[in-house]
Amino acid sequence: MDIQKLRDEAKRALGRKEIEYLIGYKKGSYGFRISPCFIETKEEVDQLTFSPLCSLSLVNYLTIEGKPLLPADEKKSKAKKVALLVRGCDSRALNQIIAEGGISPDQLYVIGIPCSGVIDLKKIEARFPHTPDPVDVVEENGNYIITINDQSHTVPVDELKAETCKTCQYPTPLTCKKLIGDKRAGNPPQYEDIQILEAQPPEEKWQFWQNQFSRCIRCYACRNSCPLCYCDGCILEKLKPQWVKRSVDTNENFMFHITRAFHLAGRCISCGECERVCPVDIPLMKLNRKMEKDVKELFDFEAGLDPEVKPLLNTFAIEDPEDFIL
Amino acid sequence: MSEFEPNIVAFLCNWCSYAGADLTGTTRTHYPPTVKVIRVMCTGRVNPLFVAQVLRTGADGVLISGCHPGECHYMKGNFLARRRFIIMRNLLEFIGIDPQRIRMSWVSASEGKKFADVITEVTEDIKKLGPLQSFKENVNGHPKTEG
Amino acid sequence: MTTYTLPKDKLPEFLSALSDYEIWAPVKKGPATLFDRLDDLKDVDLDLENQPVISKKAIFPQNEPLFSYDRKGTVTETDLNAVKNTIVFGIRPCDARSFTLLDPVFEGDVPDPYYRARRSKTALLGIACNDPFVNCFCTSIGGSPFGREGLDLLFIDCGDLFTLEVITETGKEITGKASSLLSPATAESSEQIAQAATDKIKRHIDLTGLPEKLASLFEHPVWKEFASKCIGCGICTYSCPTCYCFDMQDETTLKQGRRVRIWDSCMFPEYTLHASGHNPRATRTERFRNRIYHKFKFNMDNFHSYSCVGCGRCISLCPVNIDLIDYLSRVKETE
Known part of the structure; x- marks a missing residue:
C-alpha cells in the first residue's frame, strides 16, 4: 500500500x-513495534505509517474510558468527528459497535485500508532478536521484506503472519468513507483445529483447557486490547456481586475465560489481537472461533457485517434450533 | 458407599414451569429429590453465566425451564433464552463439561407430570455422568464447594 | 570469593542433589516459559528473556491465603512454619536485585510475616546475562547483567560449563550439597565476559535529577498525552519484579471462606475505588502517572531507591508500545 496516499488522505481529512x-499508527520506539498515535494537525501527518506490523485495533480508542470525544457537551460534540484508520476486521468491529449502540456513526470519519494480514510480533521477534532500531517491513509477492539497519531480509509471509490473519474472511473494510488501495479477496474460514478439539472426550478437552488456563495471570490484556470489550464497568470489575474472584487459580481462571468467550459470542470479529497480546500464549482464538463457527452454523450469523443488523443475542427466530430442549 | 445423589439447580420461570412444579406437588407425583429450585420471573432473566456459576460452586447439573415457545408471559423471553443457552451449552461443552449437565425444558403450568419426567430424566443422566469434580477444585486442591 | 565449575549437562544432577529444597525455576509450560515450582527436572527451560511470570511469585505469591474460616467458628491461620527451604534457580541478576528493593517495603516499620517467612528461607541462584535483551537497561538504574546484589550463587555461562560464584554463606551451603559435581575453577576471571555483556546493552537513560523533575510536573498536561494510548491492562504491573501492590479479599461460600492476599494492579480502575463510589484516580491519566511517580519518585522519597531494576519486561510486553525509557527521557525534557 502506498503510504503517501494514506498521508494525503489524512491531510485532506x-x-x-x-x-x-x-x-492512526506511527513507528514505535524500538524494533518491530508500532505505536498508535493521535494526530491533530497537518504538520504531524508525516509520522503516519501503515505496515503489516500494525497489529492493534484503533477502534479501541473510540470507546476507551476517558476518550476525548465524549458526548459531554451534546451540541458541541455532535458537530465534531474523529478520523480513524481501519482494516477489514476493525471495520467489522465498528459495524458491530454501531449496531449495539456503543458509538454513533455520525462521529466518525473512517479511512479504510485493505489489509494483507498482520505479522505476529512474537514470531518476528523470535526470528530477529536483539533489534533495538526501528525496522521497515513491506509485503511483496508473498514475502516480507524486512529492512534492519539497511540490511534486507526476505521471509515468506506464511512464516510470520498471524494465524488468525491467514484465514481472514474480510480483509477489505466493509463500510468506510475512503478506501486506500485495492480491494482484497478474503479466504474461506478454516475450523479444522476446532473440529479436532470438539471430537475429544470431555475429560481431554478439560485437560487441554486446564493446561492453557493454568498459565493465565489475569492481566486482562486480552480484554483491554479487544475492540469489542468496551463495557463501561466490565463485569470483571464488579464487586457486588463478584462474579469472578481475584484469586488466580483453575476455577476462577475458567470462570474468567468462560465469561470472556461468552460475552464475545456473536460479537467477535476475529482480529486475533487478544491472542497476540497474551503474555502466556493462551490460544484464546480457539474459543472465539468456536463461538464464531457455532453462531454461523446455528443462526447463519456473522458479526459486524452490517451496522443495521441487530446483535445476535438481542434477537431470535421462531425456528431457532431447540433439539436439546426437553 | 451410598449411591451418588446429584445436586441439580433448576431455574424455573414464574408463570409456567414453577406453576408446573407446583402441580407436580399437588397431584402427589413422585420425582427424585435432587433438584433445588430457584424461581425467576422468566427464563429470559437467567443470565447464562448463572450456569457456569452454579456448576463451579457445587452443582452437578443445571436445568432451565420455562414456557413453551409462543407462550411466554413476556412474549419473547423464552426465545431469547433459547438462543443464549444453545451458545452457553456449546461453549461449556467445548471447554470440557458434558452438555448433559446443562439442560433446558419447556414445561407449562398444566404439565405437572412432564415436570416430574424431566427431573427424573435429568437426574438419571447426571447420575450416569457422576459428580462434576473438575470445575470445583482450585489449583491447590482446596474444594470450593458447599461442604 | 570461591568459584567452581559445573559442566552444563550435569545441571539436572546438580538440581537433584538439592532435593532437600523446594526448587523454583523457569519452566516450559506449553508454548510459554513461566516461573514456577519445579516438579520435573526435565522441564527447566533457561529462557531468561521470555518470562512474563516472574520469580517474585516464589516469595510473594499472586494469591496467598491468610486464614480460612467456617460457620462453626473455626479459624485456621496459614501455617508459616510449613514454608520449606526454597531455592529460586535461574533468575536474572535484575530479578535478584528486585528482592533487595522489596525488602524495605515488606520488612520495614511493620514487618510482613508472610514475606519474611519465605524470604528468609529462600536462596537466590541467578544466571548472569551474557546476552542482554533488547529492552534491558539495568546499567542505567544501578544494576548490571553480572550483578551479584541479592544473589547467593551466580552461574556464569562459559560455553559448555557454568562457572559458579559463591556469594553468601547460603550459597556455600548449597554448593556443599552438590560438591561431588563441582570442581574448583581456575583463577580465570569473568571480568571480560561481564564487560562484553555490559557493552551489549543498547538502551540507556540518565536518571539524574528525575525525582526532582517529577516533583514539579505533577499537574503537567504531558501525562494526559502519555496516557492517551494506554489501554489500561495490567500487564506492565503483573510482569514487574518490583511491583508489590496487593489487595485483600474475603472469598466466601455459604459455609466456609478464606481471606486471601492477591496481587493488584494500579492500572485497574477498581484499585483506588472507594466504598462511597468515588474514585480518586478515575482516569487512565491519573493511573498512568501514579505508576511512574511511584516507581521514580515516591519510592525514592520513602526507601531511597527507584522501584525499577531495568528488566525491560513492561516495555517488551506492552501491547501499545508504552516505552518506559522513552517516556522517562521525555519527562526529563519536559519544561
Whole structure:
C-alpha cells in the first residue's frame, strides 16, 4: 500500500473543520513495534505509517474510558468527528459497535485500508532478536521484506503472519468513507483445529483447557486490547456481586475465560489481537472461533457485517434450533 | 458407599414451569429429590453465566425451564433464552463439561407430570455422568464447594 | 570469593542433589516459559528473556491465603512454619536485585510475616546475562547483567560449563550439597565476559535529577498525552519484579471462606475505588502517572531507591508500545 496516499488522505481529512483529530499508527520506539498515535494537525501527518506490523485495533480508542470525544457537551460534540484508520476486521468491529449502540456513526470519519494480514510480533521477534532500531517491513509477492539497519531480509509471509490473519474472511473494510488501495479477496474460514478439539472426550478437552488456563495471570490484556470489550464497568470489575474472584487459580481462571468467550459470542470479529497480546500464549482464538463457527452454523450469523443488523443475542427466530430442549 | 445423589439447580420461570412444579406437588407425583429450585420471573432473566456459576460452586447439573415457545408471559423471553443457552451449552461443552449437565425444558403450568419426567430424566443422566469434580477444585486442591 | 565449575549437562544432577529444597525455576509450560515450582527436572527451560511470570511469585505469591474460616467458628491461620527451604534457580541478576528493593517495603516499620517467612528461607541462584535483551537497561538504574546484589550463587555461562560464584554463606551451603559435581575453577576471571555483556546493552537513560523533575510536573498536561494510548491492562504491573501492590479479599461460600492476599494492579480502575463510589484516580491519566511517580519518585522519597531494576519486561510486553525509557527521557525534557 502506498503510504503517501494514506498521508494525503489524512491531510485532506484533517483539513475538514469538523474533524478534531485522526487516530492512526506511527513507528514505535524500538524494533518491530508500532505505536498508535493521535494526530491533530497537518504538520504531524508525516509520522503516519501503515505496515503489516500494525497489529492493534484503533477502534479501541473510540470507546476507551476517558476518550476525548465524549458526548459531554451534546451540541458541541455532535458537530465534531474523529478520523480513524481501519482494516477489514476493525471495520467489522465498528459495524458491530454501531449496531449495539456503543458509538454513533455520525462521529466518525473512517479511512479504510485493505489489509494483507498482520505479522505476529512474537514470531518476528523470535526470528530477529536483539533489534533495538526501528525496522521497515513491506509485503511483496508473498514475502516480507524486512529492512534492519539497511540490511534486507526476505521471509515468506506464511512464516510470520498471524494465524488468525491467514484465514481472514474480510480483509477489505466493509463500510468506510475512503478506501486506500485495492480491494482484497478474503479466504474461506478454516475450523479444522476446532473440529479436532470438539471430537475429544470431555475429560481431554478439560485437560487441554486446564493446561492453557493454568498459565493465565489475569492481566486482562486480552480484554483491554479487544475492540469489542468496551463495557463501561466490565463485569470483571464488579464487586457486588463478584462474579469472578481475584484469586488466580483453575476455577476462577475458567470462570474468567468462560465469561470472556461468552460475552464475545456473536460479537467477535476475529482480529486475533487478544491472542497476540497474551503474555502466556493462551490460544484464546480457539474459543472465539468456536463461538464464531457455532453462531454461523446455528443462526447463519456473522458479526459486524452490517451496522443495521441487530446483535445476535438481542434477537431470535421462531425456528431457532431447540433439539436439546426437553 | 451410598449411591451418588446429584445436586441439580433448576431455574424455573414464574408463570409456567414453577406453576408446573407446583402441580407436580399437588397431584402427589413422585420425582427424585435432587433438584433445588430457584424461581425467576422468566427464563429470559437467567443470565447464562448463572450456569457456569452454579456448576463451579457445587452443582452437578443445571436445568432451565420455562414456557413453551409462543407462550411466554413476556412474549419473547423464552426465545431469547433459547438462543443464549444453545451458545452457553456449546461453549461449556467445548471447554470440557458434558452438555448433559446443562439442560433446558419447556414445561407449562398444566404439565405437572412432564415436570416430574424431566427431573427424573435429568437426574438419571447426571447420575450416569457422576459428580462434576473438575470445575470445583482450585489449583491447590482446596474444594470450593458447599461442604 | 570461591568459584567452581559445573559442566552444563550435569545441571539436572546438580538440581537433584538439592532435593532437600523446594526448587523454583523457569519452566516450559506449553508454548510459554513461566516461573514456577519445579516438579520435573526435565522441564527447566533457561529462557531468561521470555518470562512474563516472574520469580517474585516464589516469595510473594499472586494469591496467598491468610486464614480460612467456617460457620462453626473455626479459624485456621496459614501455617508459616510449613514454608520449606526454597531455592529460586535461574533468575536474572535484575530479578535478584528486585528482592533487595522489596525488602524495605515488606520488612520495614511493620514487618510482613508472610514475606519474611519465605524470604528468609529462600536462596537466590541467578544466571548472569551474557546476552542482554533488547529492552534491558539495568546499567542505567544501578544494576548490571553480572550483578551479584541479592544473589547467593551466580552461574556464569562459559560455553559448555557454568562457572559458579559463591556469594553468601547460603550459597556455600548449597554448593556443599552438590560438591561431588563441582570442581574448583581456575583463577580465570569473568571480568571480560561481564564487560562484553555490559557493552551489549543498547538502551540507556540518565536518571539524574528525575525525582526532582517529577516533583514539579505533577499537574503537567504531558501525562494526559502519555496516557492517551494506554489501554489500561495490567500487564506492565503483573510482569514487574518490583511491583508489590496487593489487595485483600474475603472469598466466601455459604459455609466456609478464606481471606486471601492477591496481587493488584494500579492500572485497574477498581484499585483506588472507594466504598462511597468515588474514585480518586478515575482516569487512565491519573493511573498512568501514579505508576511512574511511584516507581521514580515516591519510592525514592520513602526507601531511597527507584522501584525499577531495568528488566525491560513492561516495555517488551506492552501491547501499545508504552516505552518506559522513552517516556522517562521525555519527562526529563519536559519544561
